[in-house]
Amino acid sequence: MTELKGKAKGGAARALALTSEARTEIAKKGAATRWGTGVAHQGNFKEAFGIDVECYVLNDSQKTAVIGQRGMAVALLNSDSSGTALSRFVHGKTISKALGANLLKKVDNPLIFKGSDPGAKLPLPRKIHGYEVGLLIDICQALVAANARGDLLPRHAKIVAQAQIILGASAKAGIQGLVYALAGYDRTKEEVIAAYKMYVAEEAREYEKEFSPELYEQWYRLYGLVKPERGRPWEFKYLTIDHIYKPLAKSAGKVFSLAKASKQENGEKGDKIHMFLSEIGVKALRTQVGKIMGIASVSRSREEYERHIAEQIHGQRSLNL
Incomplete structure (x- = not known):
């Protein structure tokens, strides 16, 4: 093994002398330098909706609402999607044409921020890739519009139906939230989740299978x-x-x-x-x-x-x- 010399030897000795808590804190600061913005709040759709979609509110001035990269694919495509599924989907010949260069560029350049694994005793920061939640709405709108023009294939029918459900539920929940805010009504987390679940179910009924x-x-x-x-x-x-x-x-x-x-x-x-x-x-x-x-x-x-x-x-x- 190569012998450490000078500053390197001194740095190694200091690292060995640190407590595990101190080393964790140094790792967190290093991650902050490398990845920039951190997470103010973190959650998951699994308990309320049954799908494993991680969501975040970033600790930036806009308090950006973000869905994880894999979660974005799960929400739109299916429950077994991998982290690269969305990129593969949008770069298909038919879909890429339907979405256009601007949306493709956003998918190819996800937000990179620092977060941690929930439940860990001493959670080390990890690099997370995700997308501002508005991108999901933009993709859904583009898919629905392309389908209306007849530009999509029959095999895209299920994804278009899912896009319709997401758009309908989000629009209804959004306008309701605006009215509540303007009227000074502050909803609880439980009320927000219950309302959105109701809208999702309502939209899904519009796209039930043909066989009664x-x-x-x-x-x-x-x-x-x-x-x-x-x-x-x-x-x-x-x-x-x-x-x-x-x-x-x-x-x-x-x-x-x-x-x-x-x-x-x-x-x-x-x-x-x-x-x-x-x-x-x-x-x-x-x-x-x-x-x-x-x-x-x-x-x-x-x-x-x-x-x-x-x-x-x-x-x-x-x-x-």
Whole structure:
């Protein structure tokens, strides 16, 4: 091992003489020099919303509200996103065009500040990457606008729906907060969280899946199926194909085939086929779901239901599961 000399030897000796508390304090000061702004307040969405999104209020003059880099991806994309997921998403060919150079530049240049791991006995500062929360709103607005122009792909449907939910909930919570502030009403933390959760749920209802839960309840009843703890019975797959998709067109299920082909080309595992229908196809789907739900609700037995279905879909044979 190389022998320490001069100042280096003296510095090492002083470091060994310091208490652990003193060394921690020196590390904190070093981090402050390297990373600049610190955190005044820190929290997480997990307890209230069930998603692991770290959030911060920086100790700067603007008291900047920040979401961690990974948290930004989790909020917009999904609960399993990594720290680099947002960057990969925005730099995709279609999405990068939808967002534009200005938003891409902001994603590529996150805020870097110092924070610490919550719960640690002597928390050492760590470098944190994050984004001012307004960037999430800007990205959501750009995605919704691009989707309205027809610039996005069917596989982006889930993310656009999430963007709509975030925008709607944030706008309602924001205007309510403004009125409260102007009226001199100071809400508690619990009230703020409860109100936003309510708005999120309200917005989500606008983007529920095309298949009504009532239809599934009727299928459970008519076919005597037991509800599994997770997911739905495998029989529902064939009921959906034969009673919903294939009758959408006289050409032996052409609408279903086109949607399935579009999913294979543009979709991902787990995507639902109805996400890949055209606007006309979606309207036809909703009409067909309504018809089948009506038939199911007035049928007293599986046999009666299948007889009506056979008549409805131009004399096709009753389904035998």
